[in-house]
Amino acid sequence: MTTxxxxxxxxxxxxxxxxxxxxKDIKKYVVIGAPxxxxxxxxxxxxxKTVCQTKINFIGKKSLFKFPFGYFFRxxxxxxxxxxxxxxxxDSIVSIYKEREAFILAISPEGTRKKVEDWKTGFYFIAKxxxxxxxxxxxxxxxxxxxxxxxxxxxxxxxxxxxxxKYRYIGIIGKVAENSYG
Numbered sequence: 001m002t003t004x005x006x007x008x009x010x011x012x013x014x015x016x017x018x019x020x021x022x023x024k025d026i027k028k029y030v031v032i033g034a035p036x037x038x039x040x041x042x043x044x045x046x047x048x049k050t051v052c053q054t055k056i057n058f059i060g061k062k063s064l065f066k067f068p069f070g071y072f073f074r075x076x077x078x079x080x081x082x083x084x085x086x087x088x089x090x091d092s093i094v095s096i097y098k099e100r101e102a103f104i105l106a107i108s109p110e111g112t113r114k115k116v117e118d119w120k121t122g123f124y125f126i127a128k129x130x131x132x133x134x135x136x137x138x139x140x141x142x143x144x145x146x147x148x149x150x151x152x153x154x155x156x157x158x159x160x161x162x163x164x165x166k167y168r169y170i171g172i173i174g175k176v177a178e179n180s181y182g
Contacts, residue, residue, distance in 0.1 A: 002050075016047075017146075020149060022148055029133045030123050030132060032165065038176050058079070133152055137149070141177075142177075
């Protein structure tokens with residue numbers, strides 16, 4: 001998809017806006033997109049990364065990558081993962097960060113589109129072990145906007161780090177409002 005087409009769809013058709021931008025001076029980081037309440041988040045995410053001209057990868061369950069959709073998902077940055085087996089996914093992703101000169105991975109901290117009280121910790125340990133920052137991104141259907149926050153480097157206090165990151169999502173309304181939090 002071209003940047004022009006993505007801008008038209010995002011801004012004119014969906015009447016969405018983007019606040020902030022992805023860091024251009026950092027080549028490796030983890031993007032956390034939330035609240036993840038609908039498949040529409042994926043479409044908004046693709047449009048935002050295209051408009052911002054930032055190459056961002058994502059992981060998805062292996063079943064999404066079967067014919068006929070597999071080619072599409074791979075072409076837009078998808079990497080299939082087997083979520084049923086204990087494959088030490090965090091270690092695998094950290095090794096990708098270490099091997100590549102540039103790598104940006106988008107992850108939903110909830111790990112599902114359903115209502116959750118607690119975030120999964122995978123994104124946090126990926127960022128910590130790869131020594132890369134976390135960039136928070138919102139899917140706010142109430143305001144029809146995506147906000148991209150400044151990079152945040154994890155500390156040795158996971159609870160405080162989660163509190164700091166979750167604060168960005170207070171009052172953000174997902175597509176399925178009852179599955180939002182904050």
